[in-house]
Amino acid sequence: MDNHKQPNVNLKEVFFVNIIRENPVFVMLLSLCPILGVSSNFVNAISIGAMTGLVILLTNIVVSLLSRIIPNEVRIPVLITIIATSVTLMEMLVHAYIPAMHFALGIFLPLIVVNCVVFGRAEAFAIRNKLIPSIVDALGVSAGILLALGLMGFIRELLGTGAIDLFGLYFRLFPEHFAIPLFIMPAGAFIVLGMIIGIIFSVKMMKQEKQDGLLKNKSVTKA
Amino acid sequence: MRFPYKPSPHIKANVSTTHVLHTVLLALLFVAAWSIVIQYINFGADYAIRAVFIILTACATAFVTDIAFYLIKTDGVKYTTLGERLKATLPKAFKEAPLVTALILALSLPVGIPLYAVIVATIFAEFIGKLIFGGVGSNLFNPAAVGIVIAGLAFGSTIVPPDAYAGATPMATIASHYNWRITEAVGVQFICNHCSLGHIFFGAVRGGIGEAARPAILIALVFLIYKKVIDWVVPVVFVGTVFVATLIFGSYLCLGLWYPVLHVFSGSLIFGAVFMATDPVTTPVNRQGRILFAIFLAMITLIIRFNATHTEAMGFSILIMNMFVPFIDRKTGNITTSKPWAKAAVLCIAWVCAIGLALGISIMLG
Numbered sequence: 393m394d395n396h397k398q399p400n401v402n403l404k405e406v407f408f409v410n411i412i413r414e415n416p417v418f419v420m421l422l423s424l425c426p427i428l429g430v431s432s433n434f435v436n437a438i439s440i441g442a443m444t445g446l447v448i449l450l451t452n453i454v455v456s457l458l459s460r461i462i463p464n465e466v467r468i469p470v471l472i473t474i475i476a477t478s479v480t481l482m483e484m485l486v487h488a489y490i491p492a493m494h495f496a497l498g499i500f501l502p503l504i505v506v507n508c509v510v511f512g513r514a515e516a517f518a519i520r521n522k523l524i525p526s527i528v529d530a531l532g533v534s535a536g537i538l539l540a541l542g543l544m545g546f547i548r549e550l551l552g553t554g555a556i557d558l559f560g561l562y563f564r565l566f567p568e569h570f571a572i573p574l575f576i577m578p579a580g581a582f583i584v585l586g587m588i589i590g591i592i593f594s595v596k597m598m599k600q601e602k603q604d605g606l607l608k609n610k611s612v613t614k615a
Numbered sequence: 616m617r618f619p620y621k622p623s624p625h626i627k628a629n630v631s632t633t634h635v636l637h638t639v640l641l642a643l644l645f646v647a648a649w650s651i652v653i654q655y656i657n658f659g660a661d662y663a664i665r666a667v668f669i670i671l672t673a674c675a676t677a678f679v680t681d682i683a684f685y686l687i688k689t690d691g692v693k694y695t696t697l698g699e700r701l702k703a704t705l706p707k708a709f710k711e712a713p714l715v716t717a718l719i720l721a722l723s724l725p726v727g728i729p730l731y732a733v734i735v736a737t738i739f740a741e742f743i744g745k746l747i748f749g750g751v752g753s754n755l756f757n758p759a760a761v762g763i764v765i766a767g768l769a770f771g772s773t774i775v776p777p778d779a780y781a782g783a784t785p786m787a788t789i790a791s792h793y794n795w796r797i798t799e800a801v802g803v804q805f806i807c808n809h810c811s812l813g814h815i816f817f818g819a820v821r822g823g824i825g826e827a828a829r830p831a832i833l834i835a836l837v838f839l840i841y842k843k844v845i846d847w848v849v850p851v852v853f854v855g856t857v858f859v860a861t862l863i864f865g866s867y868l869c870l871g872l873w874y875p876v877l878h879v880f881s882g883s884l885i886f887g888a889v890f891m892a893t894d895p896v897t898t899p900v901n902r903q904g905r906i907l908f909a910i911f912l913a914m915i916t917l918i919i920r921f922n923a924t925h926t927e928a929m930g931f932s933i934l935i936m937n938m939f940v941p942f943i944d945r946k947t948g949n950i951t952t953s954k955p956w957a958k959a960a961v962l963c964i965a966w967v968c969a970i971g972l973a974l975g976i977s978i979m980l981g
Contacts (some may be wrong), residue, residue: 572735574769583743590747 401525410532417540418592422508430500432576437545439493445534450478455518456526471514479505552576636712638844642835643718649831653818665726666824672730673721676737677713684746711751719759719890722825723883736766756937757897763930815880825886836889845893849909853888856913860970887929897937904947912936914969921977
C-alpha cells in the first residue's frame with residue numbers, strides 16, 4: 393500500500409470539503425440510519441453524531457497507522473474488525489459512564505458499526521493517507537455528520553413538538569397543541585431530509601448555471 | 616360535390632386542460648354549496664360557518680402557496696419591480712389549479728378540524744404533492760390525497776377535539792370500534808340509531824364536509840360524465856367492486872342487503888370515486904388501465920377499512936394506487952395489438968383476484 397500514499401494533501405481542503413460540498417449525509421447520502429432513526433430529538437441527534445464522529449476518529453487513526461502492514465487482499469475484513477472493535481469499545485464506555493445516553497440511543501449505538509461513513513472513510517481515505525491527514529479528515533467528516541444530524545434534529549423537534557431542548561437550555565416557540573406530530577414520526581424524517589437535499593442541490597445547480605452562463609458569455613465576447 | 620377540407624390537426628372538440636379544470640371546479644363548487652346548505656339545515660349555523668371558513672382557508676392557502684413558490688423559483692427573467700414580478704407570477708399560479716386541489720381537500724376534512732391544521736395540510740398538498748414534482752400534469756400523487764393523509768397522520772390526535780363540533784363521528788366509531796364487522800346485535804342497534812341509510816344519504820350524519828352532499832356528488836358525476844371530463848368506468852367499476860365484495864362479506868356475517876349499501880354510501884368513498892379516482896393526471900391513460908386501477912383501488916380501500924382503525928381509507932388507497940399507475944400504464948400501453956377477449960379475460964381475473972384478496976385477508980386477520 394505504501395506507494396499509494398499521497399504525500400501532499402491540503403489539510404484545510406480535506407477538512408472543509410466534508411462539511412458542505414461533500415457532506416456525508418446530504419450530498420453522499422451515507423449514514424442514513426441514524427439520520428432517519430434518531431434525529432427526532434436534538435439532544436439524541438447530537439449524541440449519536442458525536443459518537444459516530446469519535447468512532448470515525450478512532451478507526452481512521454488505527455487504519456492509517458496500520459495501513460503499512462494490512463495486505464491489500466484482506467483489507468476489507470481487517471477494516472471491519474477494526475471498526476467493530478472501536479464501536480464495541482465506545483458502546484461499553486458510554487454504557488459505563490453515560491448510562492442515560494446509552495438508554496436513550498439504544499440499538500442505534502451498536503448500529504454505528506454498519507454506518508457506511510465509517511467504513512467509507514477508512515477505505516477511501518485513511519488506508520492511503522498518513523496519520524495527520526486522516527485525523528483531519530475524520531474531524532471534517534464528523535463535523536459534517538454533526539451538522540446534518542443537528543439540523544435534522546433541530547427542525548424535527550421544533551416543528552414536531554413546538555419546543556426545543558438544547559442540552560438543558562429549553563425554550564418553546566409555540567404551544568404544543570399547534571405542533572405537527574408528523575415531523576417526529578419516521579415519515580417526517582424522510583420529508584425533512586428530502587427538503588434539505590433538494591435545497592442543497594438546487595443551490596448547487598443555480599451556481600453551476602451561473603458559472604456556465606459566465607463561461608458562455610466569455611466565449612461569446614472572445615469570439 | 617364539395618368536400619370541406621382543412622389541414623391537420625383536426626380538432627374534434629374544444630377540450631383543453633383549462634377547460635377540464637374549470638368544469639371540475641364548477642362541479643366542486645356545486646358540491647361545496649350543497650354541503651354547506653345541508654350542514655346548516657341539519658346541524659345549525661355553527662357548522663355551516665365553520666365549513667365555509669375551512670373551505671375559504673384551504674383555497675386561500677393553496678393560492679398563496681402557489682404564488683410564493685413561483686415568486687421564489689427563478690425562471691431566468693429579471694423583473695425590475697415587485698409588481699411586475701407578481702404580475703408574471705399570477706397566471707402561473709392560476710395554471711396550477713390550486714382551487715381544485717384545495718376544494719377536494721377541504722371537502723374531505725371533518726368540520727371539527729382546527730383551521731391551522733387545514734393550512735398545514737393544504738401547504739403540504741400543494742407543495743409536496745404538486746409543485747415539487749413540477750406542477751399540475753407532472754405530479755405522481757394526487758395532491759388532495761396527500762393533504763388528506765397528512766391531516767390524518769399529523770393531526771390524528773387533535774383532529775377530533777372533545778368539543779361540540781366533532782366527537783367521534785358514527786363512521787369513526789364503526790371504523791375503530793367495530794372495524795366494519797358488525798356482528799353483535801349492539802352494533803346493528805348502533806347503526807339503526809345513529810346512521811340509517813336515509814340519514815347517511817342525505818347528510819344527517821356527521822363526517823367530512825363534502826360527505827354530507829351525496830345527492831350533489833351524484834349530480835356532479837352525471838354532469839362530469841356528460842361533459843366528457845371523467846371516464847364513467849372508474850366510479851362505476853370502483854363502486855361496483857366495493858358493492859359486490861361487501862355483499863359477499865355481509866352474507867358471511869349474516870347481514871342483509873343494507874350492509875353493502877352502507878359501505879358504498881358511508882365515508883368519502885363516493886366523493887373519492889368521483890373526484891379523486893378520476894384525476895386525469897394521476898390515473899392510467901387508457902381505459903383498460905383505468906378499470907384495473909379502479910378494481911385494485913376498491914381492494915385496497917376494503918382491506919384498509921376492514922383491518923385498520925382509520926376512518927378514512929380513500930386517501931391512503933388513492934396514494935397507494937397512484938404508485939402503481941406507471942406500472943399499469945406500461946403493461947396496458949399496447950392496447951391496439953391485444954385482442955378484446957384477452958383484455959376482458961385479464962380484467963375478469965383481476966376482478967375476482969381483487970375481491971378474493973380483500974375478503975380473504977380481512978377474514979383471515981379478523
